[in-house]
Amino acid sequence: MLIKNEIPILEYDDAQSAVINPDxxxxxxxxxxxxxxxxxxxxxxxxxxxxHGEVVAYFESITKYYPLYLLKENGEQxxxxxxxxxxxxxxxIMDWLISYGVKKIISAGSCGVLCDLKENVFxxxxxxLRDEGTSYHYLPPSRFVEIPAETRSAIEAALGARQLPYRExxxxxxxxxxxxxxxxxxxxxxxxxxxxxxxxxxLASCAKMRNCLFGMILYTADTLADCENxxxxxxxxxxxEIALRLCIxxxxxx
Numbered sequence: 486m487l488i489k490n491e492i493p494i495l496e497y498d499d500a501q502s503a504v505i506n507p508d509x510x511x512x513x514x515x516x517x518x519x520x521x522x523x524x525x526x527x528x529x530x531x532x533x534x535x536x537h538g539e540v541v542a543y544f545e546s547i548t549k550y551y552p553l554y555l556l557k558e559n560g561e562q563x564x565x566x567x568x569x570x571x572x573x574x575x576x577x578i579m580d581w582l583i584s585y586g587v588k589k590i591i592s593a594g595s596c597g598v599l600c601d602l603k604e605n606v607f608x609x610x611x612x613x614l615r616d617e618g619t620s621y622h623y624l625p626p627s628r629f630v631e632i633p634a635e636t637r638s639a640i641e642a643a644l645g646a647r648q649l650p651y652r653e654x655x656x657x658x659x660x661x662x663x664x665x666x667x668x669x670x671x672x673x674x675x676x677x678x679x680x681x682x683x684x685x686x687x688l689a690s691c692a693k694m695r696n697c698l699f700g701m702i703l704y705t706a707d708t709l710a711d712c713e714n715x716x717x718x719x720x721x722x723x724x725x726e727i728a729l730r731l732c733i734x735x736x737x738x739x
Contacts, residue, residue: 516541523728524569524592553565553582591700599674599710604706605705609640611655632700640701654679688701
């Protein structure tokens with residue numbers, strides 16, 4: 486049922502089916518329940534090619550084709566695909582994965598920090614502030630969406646096995662990369678947010694609406710802790726390879 490509102494983004498329809506559904510192509514495709522969906526650029530394709538991943542499908546977007554790989558480790562199958570930046574594009578691909586059988590998703594990507602955190606530190610969000618548009622099409626309006634404890638435990642077990650320090654955080658998900666104003670940064674910090682990124686709350690909402698498990702690994706990149714001295718640092722690039730391995734180990738823990 487459509488719940489109307491004066492503000493369009495706050496209108497929510499709880500219907501599971503839409504005019505165009507994620508599996509509208511009707512591919513002959515049955516995916517394993519575990520998926521790695523990583524915001525790690527070409528590292529994803531490089532890893533899959535080096536580990537003999539089988540391309541079983543492509544997600545076709547306006548800008549490019551995203552190959553979907555099937556891999557096996559310790560006798561367990563899982564799939565892997567590169568995630569595009571931005572809540573809307575990322576949720577579209579994740580919803581597509583779910584429509585073909587995926588039930589458990591672990592993601593990883595960089596984040597900006599709002600507090601005094603060094604670069605290349607691993608973080609596990611336990612809830613995300615919904616300052617993007619996509620999540621409002623998957624869940625009724627709310628300020629935050631929570632990340633399931635089950636996926637957080639799987640991620641933390643992977644971090645612990647490698648003796649990597651981490652902390653749980655509240656993350657701020659926003660569509661407006663160039664609209665992180667000084668006053669808004671201060672407000673988000675007052676709400677407890679320690680990081681900022683562009684996808685977590687939307688992916689968590691999509692997974693929740695589809696009755697799937699989702700968890701995210703963040704690694705620190707640029708810093709907005711001092712708004713007068715913004716520092717992009719090295720964008721956290723030293724963490725990409727280990728973040729990808731952590732995704733695999735975490736999803737196999739589920």
